[in-house]
Amino acid sequence: MQVNDFLRYTIYGVRAQRLRSFLTALGIGVGIGAVVLLTSLGEGLHHFVLAEFTQFGTNLIAINPGKVTTHGISGALVSNVRPLTIEDTESLKKLPQILDAVSVVQGNAAIEAGSHQRRTTIYGVDASASRVWRFGVAAGRFLPDDPPRAARSFAVLGSKVRQELFGSTQALGIRVRIGGELFRVIGSMESKGQLLGFDLDDAVYIPASKALALFNRESLMEIDLLHSTNSSSTVVAEKVRKVLVGRHGSEDFTITTQEKMLDVLGGVLGTLTIAVGALGGISLLVGGVGILTIMSIAVNERTGEIGLLRALGVGRNQILVLFLGEAVVLAAIGGLAGLGLGIGGSWFVTLLVPALPSHTSWGYVVSAELLAALVGLLAGVLPARRAARMHPVEALRTE
Amino acid sequence: MIHLQHIERIFLVGDEEVHALSDVSMTASDGEYIAIMGPSGSGKSSLLNIIGLLDRPDSGSYELDGIKVSELEEEQQAEIRRHKIGFVFQFFHLVPRLTAFDNIALPLMLSGMKQEERQVRVTAALTAFGLGNRAGHRPDQLSGGQRQRVAIARATIMQPSVILADEPTGNLDRSSGVEVAEILEELNHQGITLIMVTHDPDLGRRARRQILMVDGRIENDK
Known part of the structure; x- marks a missing residue:
């Protein structure tokens, strides 16, 4: 048939x-x-x-203080943890596979510009943050590449903060008070939107060392690394671990590669x-x-x-x-x-x-x-x- | 050439054995015209089914055109049915959703013949059986006589050597019955062996040889 x-x-x-x-x-x-x-x-x-999740790039590695142990207790609770420091970030920057590293400190503070005031999230970061997070500048420029411990008092505004404080008027060059200290606005960012409740637009970016002083902290909350696409994130993570263990004496931090997180x-x-x-x-x-x-x-x-x-x-x-x-x-x-x-x-x-x-x-x-x-x-x-x-x-x- | 020897066919009805055929032997030469007659339940349909390879005997042997068909596998028997045997049934057994043309073409289609070749053969058959203007009609649009003519055209389209007809006129009025009988006899004149089961004595008398069956045995063969 x-x-x-x-x-x-x-x-x-x-x-x-x-x-x-x-x-x-x-x-x-x-x-x-x-x-x-x-x-x-x-x-x-x-x-x-x-x-x-990939709008910040895919070759990211995040390091947080404290080690999640198999006992289920975060190492951060134990007092003998050495905190992550700006110097850790600097030493990681020297690794060949690492393209950029950002020290991250986060906190809440009031920002005043003229008669306007707004409480918002303050991110203490480095000049490299806009590159690592793929975060574009709308006007002016991002934080300059100052020596990390002697950064000048510059601030970059998230798009929402800029809109709320200055409306349609010029923000560049204006002096603002953040938590009582004076900063000069040198730029404002493009809108990036919300992610899991974090609003990157309702934020102000200042140098990490200034933020540490502002919040009276000694240690960073996170180090974000951007590695080259040629090397696999597991290999890079292992190198990073070695460097930090060498500096801290033990593994008192947690490395999360974005690849693994995305997987x-x-x-x-x-x-x-x-x-x-x-x-x-x-x-x-x-x-x-x-x-x-x-x-x-x-x-x-x-x-x-x-x-x-x-x-x-x-x-x-x-x-x-x-x-x-x-x-x-x-x-x-x-x-x-x-x-x-x-x-x-x-x-x-x-x-x-x-x-x-x-x-x-x-x-x-x-x-x-x-x-x-x-x-x-x-x-x-x-x-x-x-x-x-x-x-x-x-x-x-x-x- | 059909050659049956000592054919037995036993059915189980409840727990009772019924001998539908007991020790039936017969031979039919090519081109014969045989009527199998007898009262209902005498085994004449059982005999026809065995000859048509629709049923297997419980014992005995059956040879068709020199082939021991009773020893063949199911699929091989189907092959023999397809090429050597044409069936004509009392209730026509046309496929209701197919036209007269497609019903006649069915055996050709099932055996894988190409559309163009089928067209030629079926059109010729339609004309030969006086159905030229009925090609596109479905069975429910045809009269009883026309339906049986379609069925006979279907039975002969593969050019079989034997036609087995089970009460071919049983469901027709007198005149179409005679008409159908004449068509079958005309095919017999062309050399096809015609074996017909009937309990209509008028139809039976038309055959050159009559086999009378009673209780699963051949009572009379003349």
Whole structure:
């Protein structure tokens, strides 16, 4: 039997009971639609979160004081921890793979400009912060490359702070008071948006040494490193660890590479996508049961035809293939409709709720259609086997 | 050439054995015209099913055109049915969703013949059986006589050597019944072996050889 004849025969079978075939295919369609829609939303979420996390670059390594031990107690609670210092940052900058290093101190303080006052987050950082965090300057310039311990009293404003304090008036060169001390505004930053509750726009950037003095601290809260893309983050992390252990005497810090963080995050989000896809798969299962039912009924109704085909010299195997083919065609038609339903649905969701991103990946679309065909095949096995096992004489007797 | 020897066919009805065929032996030469007759339950349909390879005997041997078909595998028997045997049924057994054309083309399609070749052969068959203007009609748009003509066209489209007809006129009115019988006899004149099961004595008398069956045995063969 030629392939096009096989398809024509099975499609005739599907077409003979239009309404019934439509409803059965709809069951698969809804299932595939749900799988495509849910995985699209899951993928969209995945892309969205990863984009949020990689907006600071992907070759980052963060060092925090204290070691999380297997006892579950942070080393920071134990008093013999040597704090991270600006000198640690300077020594790490000398490593060949390290492109840049930023000392980070963070705190809250009031900033006054003329009659306006605002309490905001103060970041004590280095000149390299705008490069490491991929943070663009909107006007003026970022902090200059002063000697870290003798930095001048300059401040750079986040876009929101600038807007709140100065509105449309010129901010560059103006003297402001931060926590009572005088700083001169030398620049303002582009808007970067929020990430996990941190608003980088509602912040003021001053040299790290000034911030340490301002908050009366001795140690940094974090050191961020930007390493070159040629070397793997694990290798770099190991070098960094050696340098710091040499300086501190023991490992009293925690190194987090962004690659590892993204891996973990990507893993979690990937699992989430698969989980919601599996939820859609449940409706696909129901659709499969629909095909099983309809094919069983079709085999019953067409018992006479099966007998005839056998009399015309069709073997058991070919009968099996014919009915399996019909189940697969039915499921594949439903699957195609479901793809339309899912892709259209995710497009519609994005239209209604632009904040909810959706991303239809072709990999999922193709595997969803294959899945539909597979469901059809599996659902067709029982009825098709029953058809193939019929005794021709008895099948012919049924009219 | 059909050669049956000591064919037994036993059915289990409940826990009772029923001998549908017991020790049936017969031979039919090429081009014969045989009517198998007898009361219902006498085993005439069982015999036809065995000859048509739709059923297997419990014992005995069956040779068709020199091949020991009773020893063949299922799929090989299907192959023989496809090429050597044409069936005509009392209830026509047309596929309701297919047109007259497609019903006749069905055996050709199933055996993998190309569309163009099929077109030629089926069109010729439609004309030969007086169905030229019925090609696009589905079975429910045809009269009983026309349906049986479609069924006969289908049975002969593979050019078989034997036609097995099970009560071919049983579901037709008198005149279409005669018409169908004449068509089958015309095929027999062209050399096809025709074996017909009937309990209509008028139809049976038309055959050159009549086999009378009673209780699963051949009672009379003349």
